[in-house]
Amino acid sequence: MAEGWDRARDIARRVGRGAAQAGRASWRAGRATATGTWRAGRATASGTKRASLATARGAHKVGRATRRLTHANGAGRTGLGRLIELAIGNSAADAMVTVALASTVFFGVPVGEARGSVALYLVITMIPFALVAPFVGPILDKFRSGRRYVMAGTLFGRGLLCFAMAAAVGPGDLPTLFAGALGVLVLSKAFNVSRAAIMPSVLPADITLVSANARVALFSLVTAGLAVPVAAGLTAWLGSAAMLRIAMVAFLLIGVFAVRLPRHVDSPELEEEPPSGGRAERWRSLLNVGPAVTEAMLANVGGRLFSGFLLFFMLFLVQDLGAPWLADKNTFFDVPRTIGVLALAAGLGGLIGAAVANWARNHSPQLIVLLTLGLTTATAVATALFFNLWTVVAVALVTAFSQELGKLALDAIVQREIGEEVRSSTFGVVEALLQLAWVFGGLVGLVLSLTGYGPPGFITLSVVLSAWLIWLLIRRRKRVKAANAQVREQQDQPMPEPEQAWAQEELPAPDQVDRTKPLTNPYG
Structure with a gap:
C-alpha cells in the first residue's frame, strides 16, 4: 500500500514538473512573441514616421520650388x-x-x-x-x-x-x-x-x-x-x-x-456715375470693341470651330471603325489606344502652346492669332490629303497648340485694348462667342462622322478654314492700308503757326503758360 502511494506521488511530481516546464516554455514563447511584435510595431511606426517625414520634406521642397517659379520676375x-x-x-x-x-x-x-x-x-x-x-x-x-x-x-x-x-x-x-x-x-x-x-x-x-x-x-x-x-x-x-x-x-x-x-x-470706384441709359451705352461699347480685338476674336473663332469638329468627328469615326488603320487586325492601335494617343497629343499640344506663349513675350499678339489660324489650316489640309494615324495625331497636337496660344494672345489683346469699365463684360462675350463656335464645330463633326470616312470631313473643314483665313487677311490688309493712308494724310497737312493754333484751339499765350514743374508724386 505504501509502495502505491509512493508511486502515485512520484507520478504527480513528474506531472507537476512537466506542467511547470511547459508553463515556463509558454511564458518564454509569449514573451518572445510580444517582444517581436513590439519591435515590429516600433519598426513599422519608425518606417511610417520616416516615410511621412520624407513625404513632408518632398512636398515642402516642391512647394518652395513652385513658389520660386510663380513669384519669379517680380x-x-x-x-x-x-x-x-x-x-x-x-x-x-x-x-x-x-x-x-x-x-x-x-x-x-x-x-x-x-x-x-x-x-x-x-x-x-x-x-x-x-x-x-x-x-x-x-x-x-x-x-x-x-x-x-x-x-x-x-x-x-x-x-x-x-x-x-x-x-x-x-x-x-x-x-x-x-x-x-x-x-x-x-x-x-x-x-x-x-x-x-x-x-x-x-x-x-x-x-x-x-x-x-x-x-x-x-x-x-x-x-x-x-x-x-x-x-x-x-x-x-x-x-x-x-x-x-x-x-x-x-x-x-x-x-x-x-x-x-x-x-x-x-479697382477704385469711378468718381462720376454713368449717365442715364448706361446699359445701352455699355452694349454699344461691347459691339464696337475695335478692329484689333475683333480680328483676334474672329481668328480664334476659326480655330475653336475646327477644335470642336476634330474632337467629335474623330471620336465617333474611331468608335465606328472608320479609320483605315483600325481595319488591320494586326495593328497595335485599336480603338482605346487610338483615343488615348489623340488625347495625349491634344494635352501635349496645349502645354507646348502655353510654353511657347511664355517664351514669345516680345512678339505681337496680333500676329500670333493669325499665325496660329494659318498653322491649323495648313495641318488640316495636310490631313485631308494624307489621312492616316500620324497626320491625325499631328493635327490633334497642332490644333490644341494653336488654340491655347491663340487664346492667350486674344486675352492679352483684350486686356490691352479694352477699358476696365467693360473688360469683364468683354471677356464674357468672348467666352460665349468661342464656345458657340466650338459647339457648332462639334455638331458639324457629328454630322460628317456619319459618312464613316475621314477625308471628306477634313476636306470640308479645310475649305472653310482656308476661306476664313483669306477673308481675315484681306480684311487686315484693307485696315492697314486705311491706317497708313490716314497717317500720310496727317503728315501732308501743313503745321499751323503758333498764333493760329492759339486762335483755333484757344491755347494760352506763351506769356500766360504756367512754367511751374508739376509734382511727380503729389501724395509724397
Missing part, C-alpha cells in the same frame, strides 16, 4: 504669383469635380451609341456661356472694387454645389447632379473671366500680358494633368460622393486664399 511683388497659385488650386479642384462626375450615371451613356445625347449635351453647354455674357460679365464690371470677394464667392459657391451633388450621388438624383454641374461650370467661367480682367493690375514691369497669361495657363494645365490621375485613384477607392466632398473642402480653402489677394486687384 510676380511675387505685384501679386501675380499669388494669382497664379490661386489658379493652380482652382484647376486642381475643377479636375476633382470632373473626375467625380465622370464616374457617376451623369456620363453613363456609351459614346458610340449616343450621337443624339452628345448633340443635346453640346447644345446644353451653351447655357452657362449664355449666362456669363449678358449677366455675369456686367455684374463683375459693376463690382470692380470687390473683385477679390467676387472670385472668392465663385469658389465658395462651387463648394456648396459640390456638397449638394455629393448628397445626390447615392440616390442617383440626376436633376440635382445636372443643375449642380451647370452651376459649377457657370461659376468656373465667372472665375476665369474675373481672373483675366484683373491681370493688368498685377502685371510686373518685366512681363508682358501674353507671358503672364501663359504662366497662368501653363501652371493650370500641369496641375490638372497631375490632379486627374490622383482624383481618379481616390474616386476608385473612396467613391464619387467622397471625391465631391474633398473638392468641396478644396474650394472653400481656395476661397479663403482668394480673399487674401493683394488689395490693389480691386
Whole structure:
C-alpha cells in the first residue's frame, strides 16, 4: 500500500514538473512573441514616421520650388504669383469635380451609341456661356472694387454645389447632379473671366500680358494633368460622393486664399456715375470693341470651330471603325489606344502652346492669332490629303497648340485694348462667342462622322478654314492700308503757326503758360 502511494506521488511530481516546464516554455514563447511584435510595431511606426517625414520634406521642397517659379520676375511683388497659385488650386479642384462626375450615371451613356445625347449635351453647354455674357460679365464690371470677394464667392459657391451633388450621388438624383454641374461650370467661367480682367493690375514691369497669361495657363494645365490621375485613384477607392466632398473642402480653402489677394486687384470706384441709359451705352461699347480685338476674336473663332469638329468627328469615326488603320487586325492601335494617343497629343499640344506663349513675350499678339489660324489650316489640309494615324495625331497636337496660344494672345489683346469699365463684360462675350463656335464645330463633326470616312470631313473643314483665313487677311490688309493712308494724310497737312493754333484751339499765350514743374508724386 505504501509502495502505491509512493508511486502515485512520484507520478504527480513528474506531472507537476512537466506542467511547470511547459508553463515556463509558454511564458518564454509569449514573451518572445510580444517582444517581436513590439519591435515590429516600433519598426513599422519608425518606417511610417520616416516615410511621412520624407513625404513632408518632398512636398515642402516642391512647394518652395513652385513658389520660386510663380513669384519669379517680380510676380511675387505685384501679386501675380499669388494669382497664379490661386489658379493652380482652382484647376486642381475643377479636375476633382470632373473626375467625380465622370464616374457617376451623369456620363453613363456609351459614346458610340449616343450621337443624339452628345448633340443635346453640346447644345446644353451653351447655357452657362449664355449666362456669363449678358449677366455675369456686367455684374463683375459693376463690382470692380470687390473683385477679390467676387472670385472668392465663385469658389465658395462651387463648394456648396459640390456638397449638394455629393448628397445626390447615392440616390442617383440626376436633376440635382445636372443643375449642380451647370452651376459649377457657370461659376468656373465667372472665375476665369474675373481672373483675366484683373491681370493688368498685377502685371510686373518685366512681363508682358501674353507671358503672364501663359504662366497662368501653363501652371493650370500641369496641375490638372497631375490632379486627374490622383482624383481618379481616390474616386476608385473612396467613391464619387467622397471625391465631391474633398473638392468641396478644396474650394472653400481656395476661397479663403482668394480673399487674401493683394488689395490693389480691386479697382477704385469711378468718381462720376454713368449717365442715364448706361446699359445701352455699355452694349454699344461691347459691339464696337475695335478692329484689333475683333480680328483676334474672329481668328480664334476659326480655330475653336475646327477644335470642336476634330474632337467629335474623330471620336465617333474611331468608335465606328472608320479609320483605315483600325481595319488591320494586326495593328497595335485599336480603338482605346487610338483615343488615348489623340488625347495625349491634344494635352501635349496645349502645354507646348502655353510654353511657347511664355517664351514669345516680345512678339505681337496680333500676329500670333493669325499665325496660329494659318498653322491649323495648313495641318488640316495636310490631313485631308494624307489621312492616316500620324497626320491625325499631328493635327490633334497642332490644333490644341494653336488654340491655347491663340487664346492667350486674344486675352492679352483684350486686356490691352479694352477699358476696365467693360473688360469683364468683354471677356464674357468672348467666352460665349468661342464656345458657340466650338459647339457648332462639334455638331458639324457629328454630322460628317456619319459618312464613316475621314477625308471628306477634313476636306470640308479645310475649305472653310482656308476661306476664313483669306477673308481675315484681306480684311487686315484693307485696315492697314486705311491706317497708313490716314497717317500720310496727317503728315501732308501743313503745321499751323503758333498764333493760329492759339486762335483755333484757344491755347494760352506763351506769356500766360504756367512754367511751374508739376509734382511727380503729389501724395509724397
